[in-house]
Amino acid sequence: MRLASAVMLALAAPLLTSCATPPRDYRPDALAMMKRDFHARGIAGMDRLNEDAVQAACNKAQDNPPEEIAARLQKEQLAAIKWPAEGKLLGDWKSGERIAQNGRGMMWSDKGGEGGSCYNCHQIGPRESSFGSVGPSLYQFAKLRGYGADIQRYAYGKIYNAKAYNLCSQMPRFGHAGALTEEQMKDLTALLMDPASPVNQ
Amino acid sequence: MAEPMKIRATLQGDVADVRVLMAHPMETGQRKDEAGKIVPLHFIQSITAQLNGKTVFSADVSQAVSRNPVFAFKVKGAKAGDKLSITWQDNHGDKRTDEIVIRAGS
Amino acid sequence: MKRALMLGMVAAIAATAPWLPAAAQTPDPTAAEFDKFREIMEQDNPAELFEVKGEEQWRARRGPSNVSLEQCDLGLGPGVVKGAYAQMPRYFADADRVMDAEARIVHCMITLQGFTYAELAKQPFSSLTRTPEPVSLVTYVAAQSRGMKLAAPQDHPKERATYETGKAMFFYRAGAFDFSCASCHGTDDKRIRTQPLPNFTKPEQAIRAVQGWPGYRMTGGVMHSLQWRLNDCFRQQRFPEPGYASETVSALLTYLTVNANGQVYRGPGIKR
Numbered sequence: 001m002r003l004a005s006a007v008m009l010a011l012a013a014p015l016l017t018s019c020a021t022p023p024r025d026y027r028p029d030a031l032a033m034m035k036r037d038f039h040a041r042g043i044a045g046m047d048r049l050n051e052d053a054v055q056a057a058c059n060k061a062q063d064n065p066p067e068e069i070a071a072r073l074q075k076e077q078l079a080a081i082k083w084p085a086e087g088k089l090l091g092d093w094k095s096g097e098r099i100a101q102n103g104r105g106m107m108w109s110d111k112g113g114e115g116g117s118c119y120n121c122h123q124i125g126p127r128e129s130s131f132g133s134v135g136p137s138l139y140q141f142a143k144l145r146g147y148g149a150d151i152q153r154y155a156y157g158k159i160y161n162a163k164a165y166n167l168c169s170q171m172p173r174f175g176h177a178g179a180l181t182e183e184q185m186k187d188l189t190a191l192l193m194d195p196a197s198p199v200n201q
Numbered sequence: 202m203a204e205p206m207k208i209r210a211t212l213q214g215d216v217a218d219v220r221v222l223m224a225h226p227m228e229t230g231q232r233k234d235e236a237g238k239i240v241p242l243h244f245i246q247s248i249t250a251q252l253n254g255k256t257v258f259s260a261d262v263s264q265a266v267s268r269n270p271v272f273a274f275k276v277k278g279a280k281a282g283d284k285l286s287i288t289w290q291d292n293h294g295d296k297r298t299d300e301i302v303i304r305a306g307s
Numbered sequence: 308m309k310r311a312l313m314l315g316m317v318a319a320i321a322a323t324a325p326w327l328p329a330a331a332q333t334p335d336p337t338a339a340e341f342d343k344f345r346e347i348m349e350q351d352n353p354a355e356l357f358e359v360k361g362e363e364q365w366r367a368r369r370g371p372s373n374v375s376l377e378q379c380d381l382g383l384g385p386g387v388v389k390g391a392y393a394q395m396p397r398y399f400a401d402a403d404r405v406m407d408a409e410a411r412i413v414h415c416m417i418t419l420q421g422f423t424y425a426e427l428a429k430q431p432f433s434s435l436t437r438t439p440e441p442v443s444l445v446t447y448v449a450a451q452s453r454g455m456k457l458a459a460p461q462d463h464p465k466e467r468a469t470y471e472t473g474k475a476m477f478f479y480r481a482g483a484f485d486f487s488c489a490s491c492h493g494t495d496d497k498r499i500r501t502q503p504l505p506n507f508t509k510p511e512q513a514i515r516a517v518q519g520w521p522g523y524r525m526t527g528g529v530m531h532s533l534q535w536r537l538n539d540c541f542r543q544q545r546f547p548e549p550g551y552a553s554e555t556v557s558a559l560l561t562y563l564t565v566n567a568n569g570q571v572y573r574g575p576g577i578k579r
Contacts, residue, residue, distance in 0.1 A: 026472050026474070030472050030473075030479060033472060033554055033558065034549075037549055037553035038546070038548060039547060039550065040548075044482075044483075044545065044546060044547040046547055048545065049546070049547065051480075051481055055481055059487075106484065107543060107545055108542055130501050131500065131501075132499045133498050134490075134498075134499065170485075172483070173484075173485065177484065179483065207356065207359070209351075220351050222351045222353060222356060234435070267525075267528070268528035
């Protein structure tokens with residue numbers, strides 16, 4: 001009797017799910033339309049519409065990819081990070097604050113990279129009240145986590161390529177995309193990690 | 202050249218609450234255009250309001266007032282059917298007059 | 308005078324809001340204050356000046372064909388302007404595509420008045436010294452749907468397909484910063500600097516994608532429509548540029564408007 005009910009349920013299941021068929025995948029239509037309708041402008045070329053491996057994995061899985069795929073791609077992204085020579089990751093935090101405040105760079109209205117747009121998404125220093133909330137607060141970053149070399153490395157690495165630590169993070173890959181120079185990323189790392197930075201007071 | 206104004210008057214008893222929306226670039230003479238050239242001074246210099254042909258308000262205006270400004274004032278002794286006219290004049294000699302009939306009720 | 312009022316209000320808010328640098332403190336009272344400020348500013352919105360201008364342009368004989376736009380069909384029949392904006396984007400058989408209001412106005416300017424797409428797309432957005440005709444026209448058309456419930460149709464198969472295509476675009480991450488529309492507009496209670504980012508995937512917040520547009524921007528005193536807004540979004544997303552009045556823009560506007568369907572459109576708005 002139990003087997004019969006199990007078979008009945010197994011047969012019924014596809015009928016139940018087919019009552020509400022989800023729409024087919026419209027991503028190919030979307031991409032074809034965008035490729036037809038967009039045009040390059042300034043430094044923003046049409047190649048920017050192409051998904052790379054990370055974007056494709058996140059797009060296919062609505063930012064929730066299977067563990068194995070995430071682990072593999074994160075490892076690849078981490079391996080591609082270019083670290084500063086001699087492990088010196090701290091620059092000038094005063095310059096870092098200016099870079100964090102600057103929201104320009106990489107748009108078709110720009111000439112190349114410029115700022116980090118950090119305050120667009122994050123609370124950072126104690127004196128800036130115009131901060132966004134797309135990302136977590138970075139106030140007291142090192143004070144709360146420690147000032148060691150491992151945290152420095154995490155901060156620099158995250159700025160260079162946030163996806164190396166969380167594949168579908170909404171944070172841009174500033175170093176990977178060429179949006180910030182090594183010196184700029186060291187300055188931002190100092191903003192977060194320098195004991196003298198206002199962030200850690 | 203001079204664009205129409207939008208005049209609104211709401212009566213509360215015998216007081217008309219008047220709000221005028223004026224279309225004017227109100228250039229301060231300090232702004233630079235996309236080519237880097239100074240945009241010349243161009244602003245409303247005077248505003249007058251007349252109720253049934255009698256001047257009830259007269260103002261000298263400076264270039265500090267913003268583009269497409271709103272001008273609000275109250276007039277006592279107004280009633281439904283009254284003609285309210287507003288005139289502005291700018292530093293180019295351009296002039297604009299618009300008129301409404303005040304209606305009863307809010 | 309407006310500028311002084313705005314500065315006064317910003318000063319008042321800065322003086323009263325507690326800017327404690329505690330972790331993840333969201334200044335909710337400020338968002339409410341800005342909403343109140345916007346309501347006050349909406350009472351004498353310079354957008355009304357563009358509504359008047361747009362109506363003049365609608366009725367004027369223009370272009371090489373020297374005809375008015377009074378025979379333009381915005382979906383409710385030739386010349387029917389009242390209520391049309393609230394029922395767009397929609398499918399148009401004569402163009403065989405879904406069009407938002409501005410795309411449809413551009414289409415009418417081309418087919419009825421003899422303008423070319425090239426000349427209308429050359430400089431389609433307002434500057435300090437110039438407001439393109441389609442911008443005033445769409446402001447006039449939008450104002451004629453003031454107070455009506457949004458009802459972008461999903462009857463025609465192409466209208467439904469366009470919704471799904473727009474949705475796929477909304478979630479498409481690409482570009483130098485890996486941004487999709489959803490990166491900013493797909494989660495609740497986020498803001499960029501102090502600007503709230505409504506979650507457009509939810510109906511009660513999707514209205515904020517439609518309400519207020521076309522909008523008079525106090526910064527610069529310019530009139531902007533949704534064509535401008537989406538263009539500027541893609542610029543900030545570090546994407547290349549979408550074509551003016553293209554199907555891509557209509558698709559995204561279809562997704563946003565349908566999500567907001569059923570809610571009242573209060574007409575052209577005013578922005579910071």
